Amino acid sequence: MDKNSLWAQILAELELNLSPGNFATWINPLRVSNLEKKQDNRFILEIGCPSVFHKNQVGERYQSQIQEIAERFLGGSCEIRLGIEQKEPKEKEAENNLFSIDTEKTALEAYQRSAAKAGLSPNFTFENFAVSPSNEVAHAAAKTAANRPGEIYHLIFIYGGVGVGKTHLMQAAGHEILKKFPDARIVYCSGEEFTNEIIEAIRNKTTPLFRQKYRKARALLIDDVQFIGGKEIVQQEFFHTFNAVQKEGGQIILTSDRVPGEIKGLEDRLRSRFEGGLVVDIQKPEFELRTAILLIKAQEKKINLPMRAAQVLAANVESVRAMEGVLMRLYTEEAAKKTPITEEMVMAILGKINSEIKTPKERLTSKQIVAATAEYFQLKPQDLKGSRRVKLLARARQIAMYLMRKEIGLPLTEIGEVLGGRDHSTIIHGAEKISKELAESDPLRIDVNNIRKSLYKNGFSLQK
Known part of the structure; x- marks a missing residue:
């Protein structure tokens, strides 16, 4: 081989x-x-x-x-x-094009200028966005929009709580569009900034300039769009801006802390347009994602954060922004005391004694997954191991197969044994069926995520 x-x-x-x-x-x-x-x-x-x-x-x-x-x-x-990985030298390319380096440098500089002009943070890119089940659908949608702006999804509406990565994902799409089209007009702002700009434009009689800026955008990125709720003049201007960008085939990405139907004071015509796009949510980051985010942030800031210290911090703090605050405190402690970051240092900063610290649990067992899946569908664990093929029972069985593969990496033969001696081809079919349908079925995604939450509500598993 x-x-x-x-x-x-x-x-x-x-x-x-x-x-x-x-x-x-x-x-x-x-x-x-x-x-x-x-x-x-x-x-x-x-x-x-x-x-x-x-x-x-x-x-x-x-x-x-x-x-x-x-x-x-x-x-x-x-x-x-x-x-x-060592990148191979492109000697032949250099021979054929003596100006290749200058061309690449010029393209990079053009992209950087455009990104800065659009107000995009250099830290918010796809490269440093940690993906997990809590955000993978929104991530896939943003990537699609970035690769083919305005073609697949004219509008993407991303909603979720504070600090879950909505702004990061939206700006990452903006960066990716500019890498492909450095001269594209990208407009990024918050709902509050949009509101303030239109008020200033009306006051200073510069509305035509305001409209030219927003309505000619190749990509319109509005953060916290819920801010425009209840503001009649602002919503009127936003409605016409929305239509103008969409008519020209531009890409629109909006973020909010709630779904369109829950934005107070939002006009029906705007609500209808928001709901007519792709509406995706980002859930609170689970333990593994929080750990990955910590490690990425530590690398960006050149902080030597051991895996175990990151896990202890992620197990005790759910807010990403709060975690970043603790991380900077750890950095300060490390620099002041000239000692490496340890679990004990994390515990001390969190202000908890050892017995109160949550520590990540050992990885889940197949028995726990079968029990949680059965309970969710109001079945008995033994039902999943039997031979009955009622539709609900078959679906629950396939979800259990999928979770045992994804969450704990159980071999096919062992999954078969757990579920009553089924062969590996049945397990592959069941797991892949759920995996494919998750991208298209909201009810299935809700079921799987709810079972995951019930598994992790008292602690977290460690991927090994």
């Missing part, structure tokens, strides 16, 4: 084992660089990572899984060596 065939097998199995968010964030960027066979049926598999941070995360979280899969397919022991 050559390196590419082996890597394809490893990717296929990991994609089944991991959540789509974790697979896209940590596994997809990896590149296999070499497979070497030694004596006594021993192998060395070399894998390239895009950065030192990425290498450390894969080493801690997924290296053992990769090794186990590789050894199973190779039929011998396999050492996994993680390294930093």
Whole structure:
């Protein structure tokens, strides 16, 4: 078996084992660089990572899984060596185009100027957005809008609580559009800023300039659009702006802390247009996502945050902004005391004694998943293990298959045993069926997320 065939097998199995968010964030960027066979049926598999941070995360979280899969397919022991991917020199391209470097530099500068002019934060990009089940639908929608602005979804309406990543995702789409179209007019502002601008324009009799700015936008990004509720003149102007951008095939992305139907004082015609777009929510980040966000923020600020310290902090603080505040306090403590960040330091800053600190639970068991799924559908665990094929029972069984694959990475044969001796092809079919339907079915997504919440309400599982 050559390196590419082996890597394809490893990717296929990991994609089944991991959540789509974790697979896209940590596994997809990896590149296999070499497979070497030694004596006594021993192998060395070399894998390239895009950065030192990425290498450390894969080493801690997924290296053992990769090794186990590789050894199973190779039929011998396999050492996994993680390294930093070296980009191949483009000598031939340089020979053919002596000005390629200057061209790339000019394009980059044009993009940076456009992003700054649009008011987009350089920190809010897709590259540093952590994906998980709580935000993967909104992330996929934003990526689609960025790749094909105005073509698939003319309007995306993203709603959710404070600090869940709405602004980050919206601005990331703006950045991506500018990378493809550096000269595109991107307009980003909050609902409050839009309101203040139209008031100033009316007062100073500069309404035509205001309209030219907003109605000629290739992409209109409005944060906290709920602010315009109850403001008649502002809503009237926004209605015509919305229509003008949409008529020209522009992309509109709005964020709010609530669904369109719950925005007080919102005119019916605007509510109708908002609801006519793609309305997606971002839920509160779960434990694993909070941990990933902490690690990404720590890397950006060059803070050496150990995995275990990040997990303890993520287990005790649900607000992303509050976590960032604690992270900066940790950085200050580390600099002042000249000591590395530890779990004890996190506990001290949180102001809790050891016995009160929540620590992440060990990973879930198949028994817990079967019990939670059965309880949600008002069934008995034994029902999921039986042979009856009533529609509700079959759906509950498939969800249990999916969760055992995604949440704890249970092998197909073991899932089959847990569910009454079903064969692996049945398990694959059931898990993949749920995985595909999740992207299209809101009721199914609600069911799966509710079961997940019931599993994690008293603690959190650790992906191993």
